[in-house]
Amino acid sequence: MTTLFYWLDPWEPSPTVVIAVLVAAVLFARGARHxxxxxxxxxxxxxxxxxxxxxxxxxxxxxxxxxxxxxxxxHLVLHHLGPFLIAWSYPGAALRAGVPFAWRQRWLRPAAKTRLARAIFGIVFNPVVAVALFVGLIYFWLLSPIHFKAMLDYRLYRVMNWSMAIDGLLFWWLVLDPRPAPPARLAPGRRILVVIAAIPPQILLGAYIFFTPHELYPIYSICGRAFTWITPMRDQQIGGLLLWIPGSMMSVIGALIALRHWLRLSARSRLRDERRVERGVPARLSGKKATAS
Known part of the structure; x- marks a missing residue:
């Protein structure tokens, strides 16, 4: 038990992390009951x-x-695995139910309907922007000069980690949404294309880091390595492999789940409703016309 508490003791305490995790946990626990x-x-x-x-x-x-x-x-956990599992659980309904009804009516719904909120959602959930952010943040934080500064400045280090976690949640929420469009932001077929588009850049960067014959990130040698028995080049190669293989495989799994949602919606004729909405014909009205004919 003492060993467990030792490892749970934060290396650099952050009230922001504690509050964010507690709020999400309380909302989900409350909402899951309803x-x-x-x-x-x-x-x-x-x-x-x-x-x-x-x-x-x-x-x-x-x-x-x-x-x-x-x-x-x-970052595999922050950008891929953790957000992937949260988005896969589709917790939106539970999180909303966890918020007191009066708060939802007075604050959440009006805030979500503002022009600013709609504009932000329209940008971050745009498929091109979503892929560019998902891949671009990986490349940006792995640029040698940027990475060097981020590992030395604790404020920039936290910005890096939070940006990866938030972007991962937004990306996987967009890709793994099981609903038809609307209310989902993207049609199932487009979700598959979005996640597939994120695979090649991750493979290229992981392979580049793995095969580079010199040390790309000397900051770890300068500040001292935790595992002295691992050489700098071997450390770099393992890191490249983690980006190359597990990172890409998470995207493949995401594409398969999106494909499963597509097939499920197609089997239930929900994709036809999507096409009717895109043409401006309400699904219920179209159904009545089909019945009348």
Missing amino acids: ARVSISRRIAFWIGLTGLYVALHTRLDYFFEHEFFMHRLQ
């Missing part, structure tokens, strides 16, 4: 949320700051 949330979805949500907390606020953060491959493992 919304219909299956056991598998609950398990996925709690594992994903726990993964984000462990990657952000435990003693493991020391190793994330002193080994490149551990840093890549951290």
